[in-house]
Amino acid sequence: MSKIKNLVLAATSLSGVLGFASAAHAQAFYLQEQSARGAGRAFSGEVADTGSQSLWWNPASIAGIEKAEAALSAAVILPKGDVVNRGTLIRRPGQTFVPVGGQQVSSNPINNGVLPSGSFAMPLNDRLAVGLAISSPYSFTTNYDSDSWARYSADRTKLLTIDIQPSVAFAVTDWLRVGAAVNVEYSYATFSNKLPNVLATLPDGEQLLKGNGWDVGWSAGAQMHNDFITVGVAYKSSIKHHLKGDLTVSGLVGPLAGSNMTISDVEARFATPAQIIVGARLRVTPQLTLNGQMTRFTWANFNTIQLGAPLNTAIPEGYRNTLSLAGGVDYAATPKLTVRAGVQHGQTPTQDGLRDARVPDSNRWNYGVGGTYQVSPRIAVDAGANYVDFKDASVDRVTAAYAGTAAQTPILTSGELQNAHAIVLSLGGKFTF
Numbered sequence: 001m002s003k004i005k006n007l008v009l010a011a012t013s014l015s016g017v018l019g020f021a022s023a024a025h026a027q028a029f030y031l032q033e034q035s036a037r038g039a040g041r042a043f044s045g046e047v048a049d050t051g052s053q054s055l056w057w058n059p060a061s062i063a064g065i066e067k068a069e070a071a072l073s074a075a076v077i078l079p080k081g082d083v084v085n086r087g088t089l090i091r092r093p094g095q096t097f098v099p100v101g102g103q104q105v106s107s108n109p110i111n112n113g114v115l116p117s118g119s120f121a122m123p124l125n126d127r128l129a130v131g132l133a134i135s136s137p138y139s140f141t142t143n144y145d146s147d148s149w150a151r152y153s154a155d156r157t158k159l160l161t162i163d164i165q166p167s168v169a170f171a172v173t174d175w176l177r178v179g180a181a182v183n184v185e186y187s188y189a190t191f192s193n194k195l196p197n198v199l200a201t202l203p204d205g206e207q208l209l210k211g212n213g214w215d216v217g218w219s220a221g222a223q224m225h226n227d228f229i230t231v232g233v234a235y236k237s238s239i240k241h242h243l244k245g246d247l248t249v250s251g252l253v254g255p256l257a258g259s260n261m262t263i264s265d266v267e268a269r270f271a272t273p274a275q276i277i278v279g280a281r282l283r284v285t286p287q288l289t290l291n292g293q294m295t296r297f298t299w300a301n302f303n304t305i306q307l308g309a310p311l312n313t314a315i316p317e318g319y320r321n322t323l324s325l326a327g328g329v330d331y332a333a334t335p336k337l338t339v340r341a342g343v344q345h346g347q348t349p350t351q352d353g354l355r356d357a358r359v360p361d362s363n364r365w366n367y368g369v370g371g372t373y374q375v376s377p378r379i380a381v382d383a384g385a386n387y388v389d390f391k392d393a394s395v396d397r398v399t400a401a402y403a404g405t406a407a408q409t410p411i412l413t414s415g416e417l418q419n420a421h422a423i424v425l426s427l428g429g430k431f432t433f
Contacts (some may be wrong), residue, residue, distance in 0.1 A: 027297055027322055028349050028361050029159060030273070033075035034117045034135045036428030039384030040370020041328030042342030045291030047279040048223060048232035052119035053382075053430060055133035055167055057277055058221035058234040059179030062121040062129040063169035073382070073428030075115045081420030082107050083360050083395060085149040089412040092198055100411065101200070102149045106357070109154075111141040127171040135163045138187075138272060142358070150357035151194040151204065152411050153399055157358060158190040165219065176224055183217040187241050189268075193358075196401055196409050198254055205252040205260075211245025211268055221277075229282045236275040238301045243268045256407060267308030271301040273321075273349075281330075289330040291342065297322045299349030318354040322347040328368070339371040340384070354397050360417040362393035370426070382428040390420035 033039060034056040038046045046057040053071045054061035083106040089097040121131035138161040144154050162185065169179035189212070195205035221234030247263045279293030299319040307313050328342025344366040350359055370384030395415035402408050 027324065027346050028299065028302075028319070028359060029138050029140055030297070031115055031137055031139060033077070033115050033424060033426060034073070034133075034137070035071075036073040036075070036370070036382035036384050036426035037340075037372060037430075039075065039386055039424065039426040040340035040342070040368055040372075040382070041291055041330065042326050042344040042366050042368035042386065044293045044326035044328035044342040044344065045279055045281045045289075045330075047221065047234050047277040047293055048230045048281045048291070050223075050230075051430070052121035052131055052133070053428075055119045055121065055131050055165065055181075056117075056135050056137075058223065058232050059131070059165075059167035059181040059219055060169050060177040060221040060223045060232070060234070061179070062131045062167065063177035063179060063223075064127060064171035065121055065123050065129050066126075068120075068122040068433040069430060070118070070120045070433075071428060071430045072118045073116070073426060075424055075426040077113045077115060077422060077424050079110045079112070079420070079422040080108055081110070081360070081390065082418045083109055083144075083150060083357055084416050084418050086414045086416055088149055088414050090152070090196060091410050092196060092200065093407055093409065097410075097412065098200070100149050100152070102147045102151060103145055104149055106144050106148045106150055109142050109144050109148075109150075109357075109360075111143055113139075113141060115139065121167075129169050131167040131169070133163075133165040133167065133181075135165070136161055137163050144357070146194070146204075150395075150413075150415065152196060152401065153193060153356045153397070153413065154358035155193045155206070156190065157192070158188075160188045162186045167219075175226060176222065178222045179220065181219040183219060183236070183239065184214065185217065185239055185241070186212070186214050187243060188212040189243055189245075195249070195252060197252060197256060198407065202253055203251065205250060205256070207247065207249045209245060209247045209266065209268075211243035211266065213241060213243045215239050215241050227283075229280060231280045232278070234275075234277045236277070238271050238274040238298060240269065240271045256402075269306040269308065270304075273297040273299045273301050287332040291326075291328040291330065293326045295324040297324070297349065302349070318351055319349040320351055322349045326366075336374040337371060340369065342368045344368070348393070350393075352394055352396065355393065355395055356397040356399070356413060357395050357415060360393070360395055360420070362391045362417055362420070364388050364390045378432045380430045382426070382430065384424075384426040386422075386424040386426075388422040388424065390417065390422075392420075393417045
């Protein structure tokens with residue numbers, strides 16, 4: 001088979017490789033667990049709160065701080081759920097549609113994980129402060145069994161991002177704080193899926209893509225406050241990621257054997273969503289504070305994955321813009337102990353008819369409880385626990401291996417995400433100097 005035909009086969013089958021798996025508890029592959037304090041109230045007041053723990057949501061949060069401070073946090077993510085076949089069919093060249101076969105229920109394909117984060121802020125004078133936040137906002141690992149019914153669209157997936165956010169903030173007046181930040185983001189991705197050979201009796205082939213890259217975005221925000229209420233507004237830009245790596249196709253036999261190859265310097269481009277965040281914290285009594293937050297995600301930016309030379313094609317994803325709404329309370333039970341609770345509802349950017357097994361995402365409710373204990377004037381410990389309940393959703397994206405070639409193999413996916421939920425346990429600390 002000629003090199004051109006090889007490239008066509010690789011490009012048209014990459015739709016099974018270049019997807020992104022659900023993050024199990026946020027939206028699609030976004031992780032919001034960047035603060036143990038915020039987890040306790042289901043992330044309902046972060047854009048309007050102060051200190052380095054809110055830097056990810058709003059760089060204005062550190063304006064006017066009186067002492068240097070640092071915060072560390074880690075979230076243990078424990079997702080559960082089943083991705084169930086409901087009659088997926090495959091048609092190999094010259095044959096009729098038949099069941100895809102394999103294990104009919106894939107249990108817990110999204111792996112458990114630990115998400116660390118940290119931040120630091122330092123005042124330069126009574127109005128100006130600088131800070132640094134380090135987080136991993138788009139990271140996950142999934143692993144389907146090699147004989148899963150979903151193997152042709154999803155096998156093993158890993159995405160790691162490290163976001164480094166240097167920030168500067170200024171208290172313009174006694175009631176107005178502003179801030180800005182640069183987001184320098186490193187991404188590493190590994191995606192694989194199985195490839196059907198021309199006969200069902202033959203073992204599957206496989207394709208594997210690995211890539212990485214550095215990219216840049218920005219954040220800006222403001223907070224307006226008086227003795228009773230703080231209103232926060234922030235914008236986090238979309239980041240256009242450029243990954244470069246290698247594509248390997250192996251295990252194909254017979255008439256497809258010529259498609260086994262390794263292509264170096266494959267380029268892939270995709271964009272993460274921008275976030276428009278608005279929130280408020282209202283102190284009702286000296287002990288009780290109410291929190292509310294709304295986030296608009298421009299997931300439509302993740303409409304396609306662009307593949308550069310030598311493949312030069314685009315893979316449609318069809319994501320939609322979404323909204324997240326959260327409300328919560330903080331209550332100072334004692335001078336040293338503050339307890340929290342909150343609830344959040346988030347929409348999935350995936351759509352019926354376009355959702356595949358690599359992204360078995362759905363609308364969800366997030367319920368949080370937590371608290372802060374002031375161990376000493378310089379040390380505070382934060383803890384939070386979240387239960388995330390996912391709505392059952394269809395897995396129904398129609399795909400084709402080797403589309404547009406004589407070996408075209410349509411796959412009529414029909415499945416369902418069932419009984420999905422996640423428990424997230426967060427622990428952190430804040431230290432002042």
